[in-house]
Amino acid sequence: MAAVASTSQAKPQSTWALAWRRFRKHKAAMFSLGVVIFLVLMAIFAPWIAPYEPTAQPTGDNLADYYFLGPTREHWLGTDELGRDVLSRIIYGARISLLVGFVAAFAAALLGTTLGVLAGYFSGRPLRFYAGPLARLRDGWRPWPFALWRVVSWVLLYGLLFFVASLVWTLSGDNVRALLGGSLSLNNVLSLLGLLVVWGLLLFAAVWGLFGQARLDLDIAISRFMDFMLTIPELPLLLVLSALLRDPQGAAGRWAQEVFGEAASVFIIITIIVLFGWIGTGRLIRGAVLSLREQEFTTAAQALGAGEARIMFRHLVPNALAPLIVNATLAIGGAILTEAALSFLGFGIQPPVATWGNMLNNAQEYIFTAPWLALAPGFMIFITVLSFNYLGDGLRDALDPRSRL
Amino acid sequence: MFAYTVRRLLQMIPLLFAASIVIFTLLALQPGDPLDELRQQNPRITAEQLEQLRRAYGLDQPIYVRYFKWLGRALQGDFGQSRTYATPAGHFIFGERLPRTLVLSGAALTLALLVAIPVGIFSAVRQYSRADYAITFLSFVGFSMPVFFLGILLLFLFAVWLPEKLPWFPKFPVQSISDYQWSQVVNREIGFFQFIGDWAFKLTLPVLALSTIQMASWTRYMRASLLEVLNQDYIRTARAKGLGERIVLYKHALRNALIPIVTLVGLAIPGVFGGAVITETIFSYPGMGRAIFDSLIDKDYNVAMAALAFLALLTATFNLLADLMYAVVDPRIRYS
Numbered sequence: 097m098a099a100v101a102s103t104s105q106a107k108p109q110s111t112w113a114l115a116w117r118r119f120r121k122h123k124a125a126m127f128s129l130g131v132v133i134f135l136v137l138m139a140i141f142a143p144w145i146a147p148y149e150p151t152a153q154p155t156g157d158n159l160a161d162y163y164f165l166g167p168t169r170e171h172w173l174g175t176d177e178l179g180r181d182v183l184s185r186i187i188y189g190a191r192i193s194l195l196v197g198f199v200a201a202f203a204a205a206l207l208g209t210t211l212g213v214l215a216g217y218f219s220g221r222p223l224r225f226y227a228g229p230l231a232r233l234r235d236g237w238r239p240w241p242f243a244l245w246r247v248v249s250w251v252l253l254y255g256l257l258f259f260v261a262s263l264v265w266t267l268s269g270d271n272v273r274a275l276l277g278g279s280l281s282l283n284n285v286l287s288l289l290g291l292l293v294v295w296g297l298l299l300f301a302a303v304w305g306l307f308g309q310a311r312l313d314l315d316i317a318i319s320r321f322m323d324f325m326l327t328i329p330e331l332p333l334l335l336v337l338s339a340l341l342r343d344p345q346g347a348a349g350r351w352a353q354e355v356f357g358e359a360a361s362v363f364i365i366i367t368i369i370v371l372f373g374w375i376g377t378g379r380l381i382r383g384a385v386l387s388l389r390e391q392e393f394t395t396a397a398q399a400l401g402a403g404e405a406r407i408m409f410r411h412l413v414p415n416a417l418a419p420l421i422v423n424a425t426l427a428i429g430g431a432i433l434t435e436a437a438l439s440f441l442g443f444g445i446q447p448p449v450a451t452w453g454n455m456l457n458n459a460q461e462y463i464f465t466a467p468w469l470a471l472a473p474g475f476m477i478f479i480t481v482l483s484f485n486y487l488g489d490g491l492r493d494a495l496d497p498r499s500r501l
Numbered sequence: 502m503f504a505y506t507v508r509r510l511l512q513m514i515p516l517l518f519a520a521s522i523v524i525f526t527l528l529a530l531q532p533g534d535p536l537d538e539l540r541q542q543n544p545r546i547t548a549e550q551l552e553q554l555r556r557a558y559g560l561d562q563p564i565y566v567r568y569f570k571w572l573g574r575a576l577q578g579d580f581g582q583s584r585t586y587a588t589p590a591g592h593f594i595f596g597e598r599l600p601r602t603l604v605l606s607g608a609a610l611t612l613a614l615l616v617a618i619p620v621g622i623f624s625a626v627r628q629y630s631r632a633d634y635a636i637t638f639l640s641f642v643g644f645s646m647p648v649f650f651l652g653i654l655l656l657f658l659f660a661v662w663l664p665e666k667l668p669w670f671p672k673f674p675v676q677s678i679s680d681y682q683w684s685q686v687v688n689r690e691i692g693f694f695q696f697i698g699d700w701a702f703k704l705t706l707p708v709l710a711l712s713t714i715q716m717a718s719w720t721r722y723m724r725a726s727l728l729e730v731l732n733q734d735y736i737r738t739a740r741a742k743g744l745g746e747r748i749v750l751y752k753h754a755l756r757n758a759l760i761p762i763v764t765l766v767g768l769a770i771p772g773v774f775g776g777a778v779i780t781e782t783i784f785s786y787p788g789m790g791r792a793i794f795d796s797l798i799d800k801d802y803n804v805a806m807a808a809l810a811f812l813a814l815l816t817a818t819f820n821l822l823a824d825l826m827y828a829v830v831d832p833r834i835r836y837s
Contacts, residue, residue, distance in 0.1 A: 124638075124641075263565055263566075263569075266563075266566055267566065267569055320512075320516075323516060323820070324516055324519055324520060326816065326820070327516055327517070327520045327813050327816050327817050327820075328520050328523065328524065328809075328813060328816075329771075329775055329793075329809055329812040329813065329816070331775075331778060332793050332794075332797070332805070332808075332809055332812075333524070333527070333809075335794070335797055336524075336527045336528065336531065336797060337527065339531055339532060339797070340527060340530055340531060340532065343532030345532060346530075346532060349532075429645070433647055436647060436649070437647070437648075437649060437779060440649045440779065441778065441779070441782070441794070456649060456650065456653070459653075460653060460783070463653055463656060463657055463661075464661055467657050467661070467662075470650075470653045470654075470657070474647065474649070474650030474653065474654065475650075477647050477650060478645060478646055478647060478650055481645040481647065482641065482642065482645035485641060485644070485645050486641065489641075
């Protein structure tokens with residue numbers, strides 16, 4: 097009996113416990129985790145920690161004495177061009193940076209996962225995407241969202257046809273009218289020919305729209321869309337979008353102002369970062385799902401009669417979680433960097449709200465007279481991004497031991 | 502392979518069409534219109550004159566009509582007039598700004614490659630040595646370093662602080678653009694080496710700032726890629742045959758390890774043309790990035806449109822080239 101008692105059974109360990117054990121061995125990642133926790137606490141408790149209000153300016157007679165102070169006992173990191181305490185601004189800036197980083201990375205991961213899994217799972221299996229009002233549908237599977245989409249798609253199709261018809265008329269109308277008025281020139285004749293050809297094609301499309309049906313491979317649609325997004329130069333487009341959405345006269349800007357008040361510019365920055373940020377995750381998940389859906393456990397789930405949504409989100413996505421988490425962690429650092437770059441260029445979060453990026457933008461003017469103003473925010477951005485990069489590296493080693501970089 | 506290339510080229514046409522529509526629409530929707538500035542400069546301008554100008558710029562037409570008119574002219578190489586610089590936008594972008602940006606970003610890319618590949622190889626061959634740890638750490642630091650911070654830091658250190666402290670230290674300029682023109686060399690007004698030397702000296706800091714991130718990340722990719730190849734069976738076979746370590750490394754391993762690097766470099770090239778807004782801003786270097794940025798601020802949309810459409814074309818082309826290069830260097834990949 098004693099022999100039996102001594103054979104101790106290995107304690108069962110969950111995947112996460114194993115991962116945590118591997119993670120703890122990565123010293124730099126552990127240290128980075130500490131830094132990140134410290135930053136998060138600093139951001140949460142900013143009002144209690146910060147020695148001054150971030151926008152408080154000195155009052156009194158000799159104001160100039162409070163501007164551009166070097167590090168002193170009262171102001172550990174000095175004061176800026178308006179006499180505001182730099183340390184307090186740094187502490188409050190952490191709130192914006194981390195908020196933007198976490199929310200943008202999370203939203204981008206969510207969007208990328210959804211589109212990626214749809215693209216990967218339905219690849220090579222075109223879904224019915226259009227069926228005209230008079231089309232005869234044979235097969236049975238007709239969920240109600242499709243019936244709704246069917247009606248919407250008729251409106252879209254005929255709306256588009258009408259738009260193209262009127263566009264062609266706007267472009268060629270003058271010449272055609274001139275031709276009918278009697279002035280015979282090559283340009284006018286070509287305009288008439290072009291008009292007739294396009295209108296003929298549109299008529300054909302309109303008739304097809306009544307009876308035809310079309311299938312669409314979601315993978316092709318989503319992958320092409322990702323290619324398209326990657327073609328547009330990113331930074332200029334971010335600037336353009338930021339200007340467009342921040343415009344208080346525009347519809348989007350007004351809406352954001354009403355809903356988010358002072359936080360409107362934070363919300364706008366997050367939105368445009370997500371708009372470009374999901375593509376990396378989308379590609380990653382699509383690739384993973386393409387291989388996972390061929391494995392036995394997927395076939396088993398299908399044989400047991402699991403629905404499409406259940407297979408996608410209960411069976412496929414959890415198996416792609418490891419690279420997803422690593423990717424999202426690295427994306428937090430990336431989002432913080434993008435926000436800082438936009439704010440640095442003056443297209444991000446607007447003063448007087450303090451962010452590390454716009455502090456650096458301010459400091460740039462005084463680089464020769466007050467260089468310490470640039471050091472603090474720049475160093476904070478650098479340390480934060482470095483920590484998230486190391487954290488991602490540690491998580492990759494822990495969760496996904498086979499993949500290296 | 503040929504059919505694949507043709508198909509991809511054909512696919513590029515709708516892609517670029519869509520991209521240019523989106524860019525044009527977003528620019529046309531920008532808050533304020535180009536006439537605002539005129540109104541501010543000359544408060545006495547009458548509504549009638551404004552209306553005339555509006556018609557002259559074509560702003561009275563709907564966006565889609567303006568787009569097709571722009572497209573028709575752009576396909577013939579006419580990108581319209583720049584309002585700020587009073588030159589044709591095409592000449593301004595491609596004749597003036599593009600060459601300057603190519604010098605700066607091209608130098609940065611070359612420097613990054615020249616450092617990253619040997620350092621990456623060294624780091625992989627000496628895996629887990631002290632030098633490897635140092636290189637890994639430095640590359641982490643390098644690609645976590647925001648370029649706007651690094652630029653300001655370099656400027657402060659090498660243009661202000663060190664020259665102040667050390668009298669013998671060369672004072673790097675705050676303005677990175679050289680006054681020397683290539684035509685002066687052709688006309689024998691200045692020597693060739695004087696020309697090169699002045700440009701190199703003035704470009705040192707921006708090139709350093711711009712190349713750091715790529716240098717760091719390519720070092721890491723080079724290291725990882727070579728390590729993966731070195732674990733393959735065919736490397737063991739090569740060693741077992743009794744081949745020297747040099748031949749195994751440079752002939753068998755390196756050539757395969759460079760494959761992913763080719764793609765990375767191919768995808769980085771459109772960025773070379775696009776310039777670097779932030780670096781160009783910090784070092785006052787009037788290149789493409791700055792041109793795009795300024796044109797957005799000044800609402801000089803002919804310039805912005807010319808530059809952005811050109812960049813979209815380049816990005817699509819180099820995406821295709823990277824895929825094709827991949828097939829050329831890696832015979833296992835076949836496109837059909």
